[in-house]
Amino acid sequence: MKRAIIKNLLQQDEFNQKVLVKGWVRNRRGSKNVAFIALNDGSCLNNIQIVVDFSKLGEEVMEGVSVGASLSVEGMLTESAGGGQKMEVVADKIEVLGVADPEKYPLQPKKHSLEFLRDIAHLRFRTNTFGAITRVRHAMIFAIHKFFNDNGFYNIHTPIITASDAEGAGEMFQVSTLDFKNPPLNEEGEIDYKQDFFGRKTNLTVSGQLEAELAALAMGQVYTFGPTFRAENSNTTRHLAEFWMIEPEVAFNDLNDNMDLAESMLKFVTQYALDNCMDDLLFLSKRLKDEEKGKKANEQSMELIEKLKSIVDNDFVRLTYTEAIDILRNSKPNKKKKFDYIIEGWGADLQSEHERYLVEKHFKKPVILIDYPAEIKAFYMKMNDDGKTVRAMDILFPGIGEIVGGSQREERLDVLQAKMKAMNIPEEEMWWFMDTRRFGSVPHSGFGLGFERLILFITGMNNIRDVIPFPRAPKQAEF
Numbered sequence: 001m002k003r004a005i006i007k008n009l010l011q012q013d014e015f016n017q018k019v020l021v022k023g024w025v026r027n028r029r030g031s032k033n034v035a036f037i038a039l040n041d042g043s044c045l046n047n048i049q050i051v052v053d054f055s056k057l058g059e060e061v062m063e064g065v066s067v068g069a070s071l072s073v074e075g076m077l078t079e080s081a082g083g084g085q086k087m088e089v090v091a092d093k094i095e096v097l098g099v100a101d102p103e104k105y106p107l108q109p110k111k112h113s114l115e116f117l118r119d120i121a122h123l124r125f126r127t128n129t130f131g132a133i134t135r136v137r138h139a140m141i142f143a144i145h146k147f148f149n150d151n152g153f154y155n156i157h158t159p160i161i162t163a164s165d166a167e168g169a170g171e172m173f174q175v176s177t178l179d180f181k182n183p184p185l186n187e188e189g190e191i192d193y194k195q196d197f198f199g200r201k202t203n204l205t206v207s208g209q210l211e212a213e214l215a216a217l218a219m220g221q222v223y224t225f226g227p228t229f230r231a232e233n234s235n236t237t238r239h240l241a242e243f244w245m246i247e248p249e250v251a252f253n254d255l256n257d258n259m260d261l262a263e264s265m266l267k268f269v270t271q272y273a274l275d276n277c278m279d280d281l282l283f284l285s286k287r288l289k290d291e292e293k294g295k296k297a298n299e300q301s302m303e304l305i306e307k308l309k310s311i312v313d314n315d316f317v318r319l320t321y322t323e324a325i326d327i328l329r330n331s332k333p334n335k336k337k338k339f340d341y342i343i344e345g346w347g348a349d350l351q352s353e354h355e356r357y358l359v360e361k362h363f364k365k366p367v368i369l370i371d372y373p374a375e376i377k378a379f380y381m382k383m384n385d386d387g388k389t390v391r392a393m394d395i396l397f398p399g400i401g402e403i404v405g406g407s408q409r410e411e412r413l414d415v416l417q418a419k420m421k422a423m424n425i426p427e428e429e430m431w432w433f434m435d436t437r438r439f440g441s442v443p444h445s446g447f448g449l450g451f452e453r454l455i456l457f458i459t460g461m462n463n464i465r466d467v468i469p470f471p472r473a474p475k476q477a478e479f
């Protein structure tokens, strides 16, 4: 008999058929004559109930059936008499595939803290919370590819190992096969990277953008969806050392087109979650409510489903950096010196506390901030006619802060060259990038969406280490 996936089984209404199910025991309870096993196979949040009648099978069949053990069960799919579930499997045959010593198995059918689960990340997939997050994460990956595919984009794989460090100076992980203890030296006594594997110094990429630009200037609309790495030593709930980024890049798009693209994409994937992940979202909504029980009413977050709907239903606020600075300068927390970083005036880099004030307190919806001072943004962003600001856009989300960073790119060769010179970025090493501005340059735009920040938002989780299966952060690479 073929194994039935529990998710499919639970949608059935043809009872009194023989079925075979396999999975892990989430719970067991019962009496002298009968046992009830909650079996989960990861396909959905819900378990299937297995009924074991001792008068039919003998009590011995329950040997080794403890929380965490894996089972194969054959039986009759039966309409359930008890409340709580629509159906159950009345077992004919139970085989224990793998035992889980109850004395040693760390997961019990009770609430475990997220911190504890982080220490056993190899087993946390087996909890309701991480099962739900894993399924939602998958749905979001699929939705992102669907959005771009439906809109005529091509997916580009950009390199993970890169020799360009123009963007992430100092924040990159080096890739090398040289002997640490005894590296080859050049005449100046410095490490001779000519003898390294790639014949030059290489790093893990911080972004696929520069390569995506090359593709966009031939393919029109492209996107990357790959791993990115940042050696920033920031132990925050919003940063990972290894995370996944979605980076569309579109020829002929200006900043307004770029904002429209980002907003419609975020709305599409949020709607996709609402349409396809409701069971898991309802569970996560309840989890969030439980977690915030002790908080004051004005400190509690919006109910998860309601929050997701509000993203789909409302236009994002669009305003300039200069307007934002005015709002922040006159805000209560700034005047009362409640911010860690007080906004003195134009030119200040916005911290997460400022971003969250704008989104959560002032506008109460997502905000797209544009036209930032050139000094605080990357070299490739298009200079505005004012000579002071660039065509940057950051999208700020409630509870998250920055979720998207993007811009219209500087397509004018001479302006780009001058900018790179001023910022000490060696043009020669980027000759291939400069060539796009030399040959058939066009206005173009793109952005980077941090995938885990999106998942934080969709799931209502608080710590980015809980929305990626195996988080990489300073001093953390166990699993």
Ligand code: ATP
Binding pocket: 230, 238, 239, 240, 241, 243, 245, 402, 403, 404, 405, 406, 448, 449, 450, 451, 452, 453
């Ligand atoms: P932040 O100011 O929050 O550190 P950033 O300005 O460094 O972000 P970008 O370089 O613009 O971010 O990267 C694009 C997007 O990638 C960000 O908007 C964010 O969603 C995500 N991102 C950036 N750094 C990280 C990180 N260390 N971990 C997870 N996601 C990140």
Ligand code: MN
Binding pocket: 232
């Ligand atoms: Mn950063």
